[in-house]
Amino acid sequence: MKWRPFLFAGVVLAAGCGDKGVPPVEEPVIEEVADVPSKVDLSSYFLKDGQIAHFVGEGNEFASYKARTVWHDDRHVSVYEDNGGTVMARTFRVEDERIVVVREEGEQYENYVPSDGELESLKPLYTYLQLPLKAGQSFDGWTVTDDSSSVETPLQTFDHAVVLEKIGEDGATVRSYFVDGFGEVKREFVMDNFIVSSMIERIEEPAR
Numbered sequence: 001m002k003w004r005p006f007l008f009a010g011v012v013l014a015a016g017c018g019d020k021g022v023p024p025v026e027e028p029v030i031e032e033v034a035d036v037p038s039k040v041d042l043s044s045y046f047l048k049d050g051q052i053a054h055f056v057g058e059g060n061e062f063a064s065y066k067a068r069t070v071w072h073d074d075r076h077v078s079v080y081e082d083n084g085g086t087v088m089a090r091t092f093r094v095e096d097e098r099i100v101v102v103r104e105e106g107e108q109y110e111n112y113v114p115s116d117g118e119l120e121s122l123k124p125l126y127t128y129l130q131l132p133l134k135a136g137q138s139f140d141g142w143t144v145t146d147d148s149s150s151v152e153t154p155l156q157t158f159d160h161a162v163v164l165e166k167i168g169e170d171g172a173t174v175r176s177y178f179v180d181g182f183g184e185v186k187r188e189f190v191m192d193n194f195i196v197s198s199m200i201e202r203i204e205e206p207a208r
Contacts, residue, residue, distance in 0.1 A: 040131055043094045045183045046077050050206025053182075056154055059189070059196030061085075066204075070111065076102075076119045078112050093124070097131045098139075100124035129178065133162045142166045151177050153185055154201040161185065 047053060049071040057063020065083035078091045089108035093100050102122035130139040137144045146163040162178045177186040189196040
């Protein structure tokens, strides 16, 4: 029975180590990973190729208009605004962090058909939209005043519109309301008590 003293000694040794305070095994700390916001696809701030947005206006005879969208490629798109008096054509370039206007022509009654390589050679005229579209951000004289506004239009009520505002040298305020998946859905011009507004009313699909 010689094994008993060794067994007893082992028990005493283990108990002694416990009295001296063996550090407990620490559980691994699992850090919560914050949600990373998905990349904003700025091309979603335009309608699809061939779609026509009809806007109803108040304040003057040219506040109502229709805007036809024509995509040239996955980075360049032209929008033709016809207010019954003239047609304004703007061509946009969609970049990673912003949308820029690269061409702007009035009295544009025919489709703009760029030659090979022409679109890439056009220089930006000004910035149309720029990330981040968060309240307080500014670019080219515009300020994001709200990034989750509720906007009622004849088409529908939008719950998460981005509102841009610019104040001109004459004191007039211009506001534009943008919605992901639609683009601009409302615009306002305010001078004292004089208000001109345009709101999206319906979207016409391209003819088949």
